[in-house]
Amino acid sequence: MRLRTFLAAGAVVSAAMAGAAQAQDMTIVSWGGAYSASQMNAYHKPYMEMNPGLNIINDESGAEAVAKLRAMAEAGNTTWDVVDVVASDAIRLCDEGLALEIDPDAMLAPAPDGTPASKDFGDFLVTPCFIPQIVYSTTFGYRTDMVGDTPPKDVCAVFDLETYPGKRSLEKRPINNMEWALMCDGVAMEDIYDMLATEEGQARAFAKLDTIKDQVVWWSAGADTPQLLADGEVVIGSTYNGRLFKLIEEDKQPVAMLWDGQVFDLDGWIIPANLSEERKERALHYIRFATDTQRLADQAKYISYGPARASSAPLVGKHATLGIDMAPHMPNEPTNMSNTLLYNYEFWADYRDDIDAKFQTWLAK
Amino acid sequence: MQRGMMANGENATGLILAADGRPLKQSLARALRLQKLRALALIAPLLIFILVTFAAPIADMLFRSVENSIVPDTLPLTVQALADWDETSGEPPGEAVFVALHQDLLAAVAAKAHTRVGSRLNYEKTGLASLLRKTGRRVKRMAEDGNLAAQFAKIHKDWVNPEIWAVIKRFSGNYTSGYFLNSIDTRLGADGIEAKPENERIYIFLFERTLLLSVAITVACLLIGYPVAFLLATLPMRTSNVLMILVLLPFWTSLLVRTSAWKVLLQQQGVINDTLVFLGLIADDARLAMINNQTGTIIAMTHILLPFMILPLYSVMRTIPPSYMRAARSLGATDWTAFWRVYFPQSVPGIGAGAILVFILAIGYYITPELVGGTSGTFISNRIAYHISSSLNWGLAAALGVILLVVVLLLYWLYDKIIGIDNVKLG
Known part of the structure; x- marks a missing residue:
């Protein structure tokens, strides 16, 4: 109303x-x-x-x-x-x-x-x-003072509660999270979307996310993760790379960037x-x-x-x-691009409603 | 005698006449009607304003919950041709349907409507959005050579999948129950209405949670607000005015500021947890999770809605003469009996007003649960907002909105039946 x-x-x-x-x-x-x-x-x-x-x-x-x-x-x-x-x-x-x-x-x-x-x-x-303007990515930042002597090297650190205990923040939507879950469950990069199109693949991604579910803080605004990292509320969290740049280089917080597994997306004009x-x-x-x-x-x-x-x-x-x-x-930048995904527009245009319903149900239960 | 009465304004039929010779009854009704019209004219600006800016947009939005004209409008020939097709045959429809589809799509692509109908149908069957987008790109290159079915099948095999056609046929009417079914976790399947698979049932659960949390917030507001209102009503004016400002001050502060303040207080590295750890009451690695869950929603919303409980309670309590309590005590009642038997019953209208106000506000709350609710403390309104601004499924948002509105009206009606709406006082 x-x-x-x-x-x-x-x-x-x-x-x-x-x-x-x-x-x-x-x-x-x-x-x-x-x-x-x-x-x-x-x-x-x-x-x-x-x-x-x-x-x-x-x-x-x-x-x-x-x-x-x-x-x-x-x-x-x-x-x-x-x-x-x-x-x-x-x-x-x-x-x-x-x-x-x-x-x-x-x-x-x-x-x-x-x-x-x-x-x-x-x-x-x-x-x-669409008139493209910038390439941005959704990627992870972590607290350098909370990871001990073994700073995370790849995106699967998010799912590793033993080495990196503590809360992590993920965006409150299926896009990206489902991909990362499958990636860290051993699915090859090129098979991810074929997997996600099937019920079994979706179930597999949710099962992987289940392993960290009670340790996740879900964000909905781009500013959330930088704030959570600055407050020490989370060990590691996903957000847009520009936000992390500001947090690290301008605000000088004890945070470092993880380029592995970053998901490219485009922003531009219409x-x-x-x-x-x-x-x-x-x-x-x-x-x-x-x-x-x-x-x-x-x-x-x-x-x-x-x-x-x-x-x-x-x-x-x-x-x-x-x-x-x-x-x-x-x-x-080529050195940051060793392991990246490009947002799959066609796939998500079709599956957004379907997987989102399942994601929300999974979140609520 | 008779003549005399006639002179006094009564005609042969026995009706009393007014001065102008009309029957008095008519004349009176006319005067009343004029008076009513005049009154209506006085409130007309407000009435028109409310109708145009409030009622009409809401009605229009709610109407979207059943509207489905996009399918018959965009694919008129196909819908017509599909009428003859038997969806239980297990066979894709014949060539005539594909010819109709080809013509419809040619027109739709020119009007750029094919992707819109694709988004609409994708709500019912995943994959139709890209199917129509893909087909739209190639439809101009197709030729009507008598074998369009094969050409469509070449673009995507889904076009010869009877299931796809069954969905199109099922949702080809001008009106649809699809959105409403969706919002109660059901769908229109091949054999009528069926429950959605377990892993997609969410809305009924969210409605229940919204109601439960709203009740919890209302009760919390009442438990905290009642003593405060009592204090405000019984203290001397000077002290109670200062207290009143303390109640009103947060009321005047921005909602976002208050919600963010709760974040600072309640988070795991926040003020309350830090204090508890400092005092040694909890261990550093066992900090309490008080935000981004139901607790956070209840605490923050109770605080935000508290003035809506205190103010009606206060204004009702001000009208209860203190002499009643004194009289009860002088007649031998204990403090508790005097309060419970004399004071409390008189404050019930205030409780009713406050509870209705808080409950109805809580049930539609959106910003606070979004910010502090995490996953277990969000409301149905958060889903409605998502479908309005993010998924753009306005039909579903409208259906959820209608249900929420009906639930509120139903509860209001129930309240009227049980307690009586006359028993509500704002002062």
Whole structure:
């Protein structure tokens, strides 16, 4: 009840805001925090300098973006111009016809050496509506002062209660956890999704998760694990690599990063479908600038997420304030990539509802 | 005599007439109607506001729990052709259905609706989302050569799987019971309604847990709130005002701040555990788990909802004359008897109001259980929120919402039957 009223109220408020907005306002939706700050520095500020008279409004409702976008489309009044979403959400928005389809070679800038955008982004163009921006990973951090003399080397340390006793934090959803469970139960990397598609495979993953169930703190916000690690509430926990970078390098906590078993995912832009021609042109103009080779490399100065263009990787420099080399902190840096998984969008689009129901039941019991 | 009465406003039929010659009854009704209309006009702005911004959106949202027009709207020809197919035959449907599907999909792909119908059907049968997405990509390259069935089968063997077609046929109506069945852990199978497999039954369990925890929170609020309200009502004004501020202060603090404060207090490396370890009451490796479980939810929510119990109790207790207790005592009652037989019965309307308020607020609570509930302390509302904002299964969220609403109304009705709603006072 509360939520529904809230949604309705939200729609009313956004409608009111749209009425007040000037012709040259552009609303960009993102995740807030350090991530929005990095976009502000790398994209919005230079773009606003180049285009005086244009004002970028940063909306931080990324976490509810998909639901809100759907509600706006149903109300026939989309007030957002550009939206930052993860790839799986981009696929869903594209599936539902809520996002604009992009022709990468015509609408996005080529690499400096002339490579067309479709080649430069390569496999990261997972759906026709998605304009990739960063590669991030979900991986583990552990307390260096709580693991004794044998710091964990691989992801299966999470399931090893003997060597690493204590609480661990995992995300409160099946995605990633099921994969790690099978990986540590001896399933070969390439067989994981075939296994997960079967009842036996799912049961096997749950059985593995069962072994640590009463030691797990389940998180739902990206900031939870860093906080739990900082408080010493957990020994080891999963979160986004950029959050761990901040915890380790900026906050100087006794925490170290485990790159083994990291799960890659993509984050990028979509443009809502059914924008007026003028707003669509403006959004595309911004996107062309914000996803060119130099801009993507610039963002890595502020946050440790890897640029999604192949041509941006060599341009990644030092952190803007800490002055440390950012390349080794990128999830797609070759030395960090010895054992990785790529989020399987197709699989989870199908199995999300099914496995999630089982996961929630398993959690509750 | 008769003429005189006629002059006084009575006509030949015996009706009393008003000054303008209309029957008095009519005239009176008209005046009353006008008065009612005027009153209605006065509250019209509020009424329209509530209808437009509150009742209508809720009704619209709730309607989604049965709505299923996406399937017949997107695949109209297929649905029609499927009517002749016997799903118990164990055979996939004939060529006519595939021709219809091909035409439907051509139109659907142009309108980008095929993936939406895929997401809808995927709720009932895992795999249909990718099946329709994959097929949609290739449907333009297919030719109507009289053997479309084989072409569809080439894209994916599921297209000649009768089970897939049975699901499409079962969910091809404009309205569906699918979401409601899903929200009570059942589903529409080949032989009618069946229970879901054990490892997918969650919602009834969550409804029960929500009710149980809400009752526990209401009882906890009453046990803590009653003495506080009693104290507030009996202390001299100056002291009770200071106490009142202590009750209201947390009430004015943001919900998130209060919930986070409980995290700091209750976590294993938190203030309470640290103190207990320092005092030697518990061992360092046996710290109490008081958060991210039911205990956390009960503690945090009891604290947050406490003012809703104290305030109605307090305002009712203020109206109980202290002389009644004195009279009881002077007649020989002990303190306990005086309280239990004289004071307590008079405070019951306050208990009723407070309990209803706390219980109904608790049953729909969402933020606090999400933050401190872990896995064993989350409510049904957390699942509703998940389906609204994350899984986008709004139909299921609506069905769960309807059930929650009905349960609350039912409990309200029960309360009215047993205790009587007239017996509730806010002061």
